[in-house]
Amino acid sequence: MEADTPRIEEYLESIYKLQQEQHPVSTSRLAEHLKLSAPSVSEMVKKLANKRLVNHTEKGVCLTDEGNTMAKRVVRRHRLSERLLTDILGYKWDEVHDEACRLEHAISPQMEDRIALSLGNPKTCPHGHPIPDKDGVLLKEKVRPLSELKSKEKAIIVNVFEEDPKMLQYLASLGLIPDVSVLVEEVAPFGGPLIVCVSGSRYALGREVASKIKVK
Amino acid sequence: MEADTPRIEEYLESIYKLQQEQHPVSTSRLAEHLKLSAPSVSEMVKKLANKRLVNHTEKGVCLTDEGNTMAKRVVRRHRLSERLLTDILGYKWDEVHDEACRLEHAISPQMEDRIALSLGNPKTCPHGHPIPDKDGVLLKEKVRPLSELKSKEKAIIVNVFEEDPKMLQYLASLGLIPDVSVLVEEVAPFGGPLIVCVSGSRYALGREVASKIKVK
DNA sequence: ACTTCTTATTAGGTATACCTAATTCTTTGT
DNA sequence: ACAAAGAATTAGGTATACCTAATAAGAAGT
Numbered sequence: 231m232e233a234d235t236p237r238i239e240e241y242l243e244s245i246y247k248l249q250q251e252q253h254p255v256s257t258s259r260l261a262e263h264l265k266l267s268a269p270s271v272s273e274m275v276k277k278l279a280n281k282r283l284v285n286h287t288e289k290g291v292c293l294t295d296e297g298n299t300m301a302k303r304v305v306r307r308h309r310l311s312e313r314l315l316t317d318i319l320g321y322k323w324d325e326v327h328d329e330a331c332r333l334e335h336a337i338s339p340q341m342e343d344r345i346a347l348s349l350g351n352p353k354t355c356p357h358g359h360p361i362p363d364k365d366g367v368l369l370k371e372k373v374r375p376l377s378e379l380k381s382k383e384k385a386i387i388v389n390v391f392e393e394d395p396k397m398l399q400y401l402a403s404l405g406l407i408p409d410v411s412v413l414v415e416e417v418a419p420f421g422g423p424l425i426v427c428v429s430g431s432r433y434a435l436g437r438e439v440a441s442k443i444k445v446k
Numbered sequence: 447m448e449a450d451t452p453r454i455e456e457y458l459e460s461i462y463k464l465q466q467e468q469h470p471v472s473t474s475r476l477a478e479h480l481k482l483s484a485p486s487v488s489e490m491v492k493k494l495a496n497k498r499l500v501n502h503t504e505k506g507v508c509l510t511d512e513g514n515t516m517a518k519r520v521v522r523r524h525r526l527s528e529r530l531l532t533d534i535l536g537y538k539w540d541e542v543h544d545e546a547c548r549l550e551h552a553i554s555p556q557m558e559d560r561i562a563l564s565l566g567n568p569k570t571c572p573h574g575h576p577i578p579d580k581d582g583v584l585l586k587e588k589v590r591p592l593s594e595l596k597s598k599e600k601a602i603i604v605n606v607f608e609e610d611p612k613m614l615q616y617l618a619s620l621g622l623i624p625d626v627s628v629l630v631e632e633v634a635p636f637g638g639p640l641i642v643c644v645s646g647s648r649y650a651l652g653r654e655v656a657s658k659i660k661v662k
Numbered sequence: 663a664c665t666t667c668t669t670a671t672t673a674g675g676t677a678t679a680c681c682t683a684a685t686t687c688t689t690t691g692t
Numbered sequence: 693a694c695a696a697a698g699a700a701t702t703a704g705g706t707a708t709a710c711c712t713a714a715t716a717a718g719a720a721g722t
Contacts, residue, residue: 234707234708234709237708237709256669256670257669257670257671258668258669258670266709267710267711267712268669268670268671269670269671269672269710269711269712269713270709270711272670272671272672273671273672273709273710274710276671277708277709315557318534318564319557319560319561319564320560320563320564321560325556329554329556329557332552332553333549333552335552336548336549336551336552337548338545338548340541340545341531341545344536344537345535347536348534348535348536450678453679472699473699473700473701474699474700482679482680482681483680483681483682484699484700484701485681485682485683485700485701485702485703486680486681487700488700488701488702489679489680489701490679490680493678493679504688
């Protein structure tokens with residue numbers, strides 16, 4: 231009767247992520263995100279609901295308090311793993327996601343503490359996302375996508391909502407990483423590109439790309 | 447048709463370890479070591495044999511070249527994990543085994559390399575056991591158990607064949623750790639204790655305990 | 663309102679890795 | 693040599709987590 235926690239963690243983490251965009255998460259979105267068939271997800275969601283980790287209504291799936299707590303613990307371990315990989319093992323930010331997806335299920339609460347301590351209690355992952363603290367408290371900054379800035383507006387990159395390595399490499403090559411200041415020089419009309427100024431250089435950035443960069 | 451590698455790795459690692467004591471490993475020993483029922487092990491061993499990872503004869507199970515290579519890769523990841531835990535995350539040597547048992551299945555070849563590099567290519571785990579290199583080459587020192595030394599013999603601790611935390615704590619408290627020099631002052635007859643001298647202090651050590659400490 | 667399209671679920675099936683109980687095969691003691 | 697003990701396997705069964713194909717339920721278009 232006991233849980234295959236890795237699998238459960240995977241589901242909770244996905245639901246957690248998808249909830250940020252779409253509140254009650256549809257099972258089809260979840261299936262797509264987990265790369266599983268819809269029936270498999272349907273079935274598993276039922277089990278999660280039985281364990282009181284999610285509520286499953288007509289509109290979709292959402293985490294219960296308990297599910298949310300558990301999801302945040304996984305997110306914490308994922309992001310701490312990413313930091314361990316970059317800060318200590320010399321990984322680049324585009325190489326850490328997949329590795330962290332495996333590590334997050336192999337890290338004990340004790341190791342979680344030790345990583346946090348050894349890294350000086352980092353507040354964010356290498357992509358700028360906040361690391362929930364031990365009690366699940368998560369300080370989320372108010373951000374907006376870079377794509378929504380007006381011409382001549384200046385802002386600081388908070389995080390990058392992206393995990394594709396190619397894309398991350400591209401962004402890093404332009405210096406578009408957290409804590410960097412960006413000036414929007416010009417916004418081309420009709421959904422055209424943004425001309426941005428980053429640490430002295432000027433680049434044209436597609437809207438799609440710019441929408442993934444969150445700034446404050 | 448593809449492998450549940452973590453489980454396979456677990457078996458190979460156990461067989462690898464047990465082979466050091468008893469060459470063809472009996473399925474019952476294996477079952478005991480893995481804390482599984484004999485039939486479960488019997489069945490799994492059949493699968494491993496199908497995959498050409500072990501040879502299963504009347505006398506027992508032994509690793510094929512391929513199985514041995516795979517086992518050594520797991521051992522490498524296990525011991526590198528242990529070193530990561532002690533050297534970077536501040537764990538004590540008695541706290542690392544269980545944690546490493548989980549990590550060893552979540553570490554990619556790339557991460558393996560990075561850990562080794564970041565730690566300066568350590569040659570042994572915190573308990574003194576050699577870390578196989580990338581190609582499975584493993585330099586095994588010629589050792590004998592401390593329990594076999596004669597009175598007045600002096601030797602250097604190479605490794606400790608033990609993973610029980612309590613025991614490791616005890617040994618560490620006496621300073622009985624790898625690379626430390628020990629002098630046997632006296633050997634009590636009839637399987638009695640050894641009186642040993644370690645960094646200025648004198649202790650009485652049971653035979654059982656002493657047999658787990660390998661020296662050169 | 664009704665058909666169409668999408669979304670979700672049920673039905674039925676597979677593979678993995680475990681279990682207990684029963685059986686067979688292998689030693690070993692007398 | 694043979695019975696008792698011990699080791700290993702077969703038989704039969706469970707739970708988990710996945711799948712495809714078929715069906716049902718809900719939303720949207722004319």
